[in-house]
Amino acid sequence: MILYINSCVRRDSRTNRIAKALLDKMGAYTELFLPTEDIHPLTAETLTKRDALLAAGQLDDPMLRYARQFAQADKIVVAAPFWDGSFPSLLKAYIENIYAVGIVTVYGADGVPQGLCKADELIYVTTAGGQFIPDFSYAYIKALAESCFGIKQTRLIKAEMLDIIGTDAEKIVAQAIKEAETIALQEVRYE
Numbered sequence: 001m002i003l004y005i006n007s008c009v010r011r012d013s014r015t016n017r018i019a020k021a022l023l024d025k026m027g028a029y030t031e032l033f034l035p036t037e038d039i040h041p042l043t044a045e046t047l048t049k050r051d052a053l054l055a056a057g058q059l060d061d062p063m064l065r066y067a068r069q070f071a072q073a074d075k076i077v078v079a080a081p082f083w084d085g086s087f088p089s090l091l092k093a094y095i096e097n098i099y100a101v102g103i104v105t106v107y108g109a110d111g112v113p114q115g116l117c118k119a120d121e122l123i124y125v126t127t128a129g130g131q132f133i134p135d136f137s138y139a140y141i142k143a144l145a146e147s148c149f150g151i152k153q154t155r156l157i158k159a160e161m162l163d164i165i166g167t168d169a170e171k172i173v174a175q176a177i178k179e180a181e182t183i184a185l186q187e188v189r190y191e
C-alpha cells in the first residue's frame with residue numbers, strides 16, 4: 001500500500017499537484033488529507049491515554065490507527081509546502097500521533113531507536129516561495145524516517161522560487177512534475 005500524507009492546506013496547492021502527478025504514475029494509493037483527519041496535537045489527556053495503551057500492549061486501539069497505517073505502508077509520499085522555514089504544523093501533529101513506541105519504532109538498551117516500519121522509501125514533495133532550505137523540513141523528515149522508523153531511503157522532489165516576482169512559477173512546477181513522473185517510473189509499483 002502506498003500512503004499519501006497530504007499536509008497541503010491551500011485549495012490550489014502546487015505541492016499537492018506535483019505529488020499527485022507522482023502518485024498517478026506509482027499506482028493505487030491511500031490518501032490522508034490531514035486538514036480533514038482527526039489529527040490534533042497531543043494533550044495531557046491524550047498522551048496519558050496513549051501511554052497506557054502502549055504500556056498494556058493494546059496496539060489495536062483506534063487511537064493508534066494512524067501509527068499502524070504508517071508502519072504498514074510499503075511506500076510513503078509526504079506533500080508539505082515550505083512554511084516558516086519548515087512545514088505546516090499539521091504535519092508535526094501527525095508525526096506526534098504516529099510516533100508510537102512499539103509500533104513505528106522501539107528503543108534498544110543503548111537508547112538508539114530501531115525502526116519497525118515496512119516502507120522501503122519515503123518521498124518528500126515540497127514547494128517554496130523563495131529558496132528551499134531543507135534543515136528543518138526535509139532533513140528532519142529524512143532523519144526521522146531513516147534513523148527512527150527504519151525506512152531505507154528518502155528522496156526529495158522540490159519546486160522553489162515560486163513566489164518571486166519575475167519567475168515563471170508554472171514552468172518551474174511543470175519541470176518538477178516531469179521530474180516526479182520520472183522518479184515514479186524508476187520505482188517498484190505497489191498495487
Ligand SMILES: Cc1cc2nc3c(=O)[nH]c(=O)nc-3n(C[C@H](O)[C@H](O)[C@H](O)COP(=O)(O)O)c2cc1C
Binds near residue numbers: 010012016083084085
Ligand atoms: C504560512 C506560510 C508560510 C510560508 N513560509 C515560507 C518560507 O518560510 N519561505 C519561503 O520561501 N516561502 C514561504 N511561503 C511560501 C510557500 O512556500 C509557497 O507559496 C509554496 O509554493 C506554497 O505551496 P502550495 O502552493 O502547495 O500551497 C509560505 C507560505 C505560507 C502560506
